[in-house]
Amino acid sequence: MLRSRIIPCLLVHKKGLVKTVNFKNSKYVGDPINAVKIFNEKEVDELIVLDIDATKDQRGPDFTLIRNLAAECRMPFCYGGGVSTVAQARKIISLGAEKVALSSAVINDISLCKAIGIAVGVQSVVVVLDVKKRKLLGGYDIFTNNGQVKSKRRFKEFVVELDQIGVGEIVINSIDNDGVMAGYDMDLASLVRDLCDIPITILGGAGTLDHIKKLISKFKVIGAAAGSLFVFKGKYKAVLINYPNREEKFPLYKEIRK
Amino acid sequence: MIGIINYGSGNIEAISNIYNRLNIECKVINNLKDFESVDRLILPGVGSFDECMKQLNNSGFKEKLNRIVLEDKVPILGICIGMHIMGNSSEEGVLEGLGWIPGKIKKFDKSLLVNKPYLPHMGWNNVNNIHDHIIFTGVNENQGFYFVHSYYYECEKEQNTLTICNYGLDFSSSIFKENIFGMQFHPEKSHSNGENLLSNFAKLDIC
Numbered sequence: 329m330l331r332s333r334i335i336p337c338l339l340v341h342k343k344g345l346v347k348t349v350n351f352k353n354s355k356y357v358g359d360p361i362n363a364v365k366i367f368n369e370k371e372v373d374e375l376i377v378l379d380i381d382a383t384k385d386q387r388g389p390d391f392t393l394i395r396n397l398a399a400e401c402r403m404p405f406c407y408g409g410g411v412s413t414v415a416q417a418r419k420i421i422s423l424g425a426e427k428v429a430l431s432s433a434v435i436n437d438i439s440l441c442k443a444i445g446i447a448v449g450v451q452s453v454v455v456v457l458d459v460k461k462r463k464l465l466g467g468y469d470i471f472t473n474n475g476q477v478k479s480k481r482r483f484k485e486f487v488v489e490l491d492q493i494g495v496g497e498i499v500i501n502s503i504d505n506d507g508v509m510a511g512y513d514m515d516l517a518s519l520v521r522d523l524c525d526i527p528i529t530i531l532g533g534a535g536t537l538d539h540i541k542k543l544i545s546k547f548k549v550i551g552a553a554a555g556s557l558f559v560f561k562g563k564y565k566a567v568l569i570n571y572p573n574r575e576e577k578f579p580l581y582k583e584i585r586k
Numbered sequence: 587m588i589g590i591i592n593y594g595s596g597n598i599e600a601i602s603n604i605y606n607r608l609n610i611e612c613k614v615i616n617n618l619k620d621f622e623s624v625d626r627l628i629l630p631g632v633g634s635f636d637e638c639m640k641q642l643n644n645s646g647f648k649e650k651l652n653r654i655v656l657e658d659k660v661p662i663l664g665i666c667i668g669m670h671i672m673g674n675s676s677e678e679g680v681l682e683g684l685g686w687i688p689g690k691i692k693k694f695d696k697s698l699l700v701n702k703p704y705l706p707h708m709g710w711n712n713v714n715n716i717h718d719h720i721i722f723t724g725v726n727e728n729q730g731f732y733f734v735h736s737y738y739y740e741c742e743k744e745q746n747t748l749t750i751c752n753y754g755l756d757f758s759s760s761i762f763k764e765n766i767f768g769m770q771f772h773p774e775k776s777h778s779n780g781e782n783l784l785s786n787f788a789k790l791d792i793c
Binding site for chain 1: 603632701702708709710711712733734775778781
């Protein structure tokens, strides 16, 4: 049976790893290579690493870091941050990454998805959308530059457009739930699942394995990504890289009976 | 020495990373001369069937491969589209495959799948080693492998199916015929299972 993917998502800031709350208050949690080594040993299903400085600093991806990370990975590895050209995407894949994550560049110009898809294969193109709930009107807005810039793109229409143009996967990152560890925004997940047919991964909010179990039970086959859950331990949030082992993971795929 | 065939398609680096870590000698084959010192081969492949066949046809490797695989019986392992092109034809394209293991590449039938996302079949799935082949020594079948594909290999002869996997229907997740192996999943992205398999392939005594 095809299993849902349980995916740690790591954020790179000033060459170190950080974890944020609502995209703010970044806390240092360690060295990227070291963390990837540990996640590799723990046999994670997949790994996402996002450089949160690149777009903000108006620079491209750090290829040296990508090369070093990819050399440690024996699992699908997705890299994002500052990717805005076909050549950059091609280079990232050639270094041993499985997927390349795009965000602000494709929000500005969706045709980039197609061009990169042709160059590296559609299945390797991941689009990350950082979204925030609208306070009064309901619905969601897309943000770029670490939640600083609100995009003019309409969220629902854009998801449909991505589905039609053909991308490998959409990662939906809830800014409201980032680092809160109180559970995923299930309504947001349902909304996106209904809008498109392609694989989706939900990020933002997971605080326990139960949260992941709930998401999987509802959607059967989905990507369940988390940051805080896999880098913190205990109520004082001590930094400790962790991930469920095979015995802990298999019950997560079992359906919750109502 | 393992030779990873670089014909312009496939994630060469991910495979050589694993062999480097295992301290197993490997090299990338960029031209005909590079074939000289290798005694087994890996045929990667990403993208589409026709694109891979086109690149292989243009690489100048095809004749050489036919000779050393079919006549000299050098062990070869095809991964993903590298496996598909070992077949006769594909619903994904119009070009002729290598025809090493009789079979046709077909698209998954969406109507057999109950949940979104229907395609691609992407993620970790278990496999069933129906032949109990030595190349799967140390592989945990329940843990399985990482897959990403929308087309699957339909073997003409049942005896060429090495493992089966289920996605809407049972399909050949790996195939073999004497010295020729094809894997639909990605051993280079499948942790200890993939590492065991790549290491077993390196040590395989076929003759």
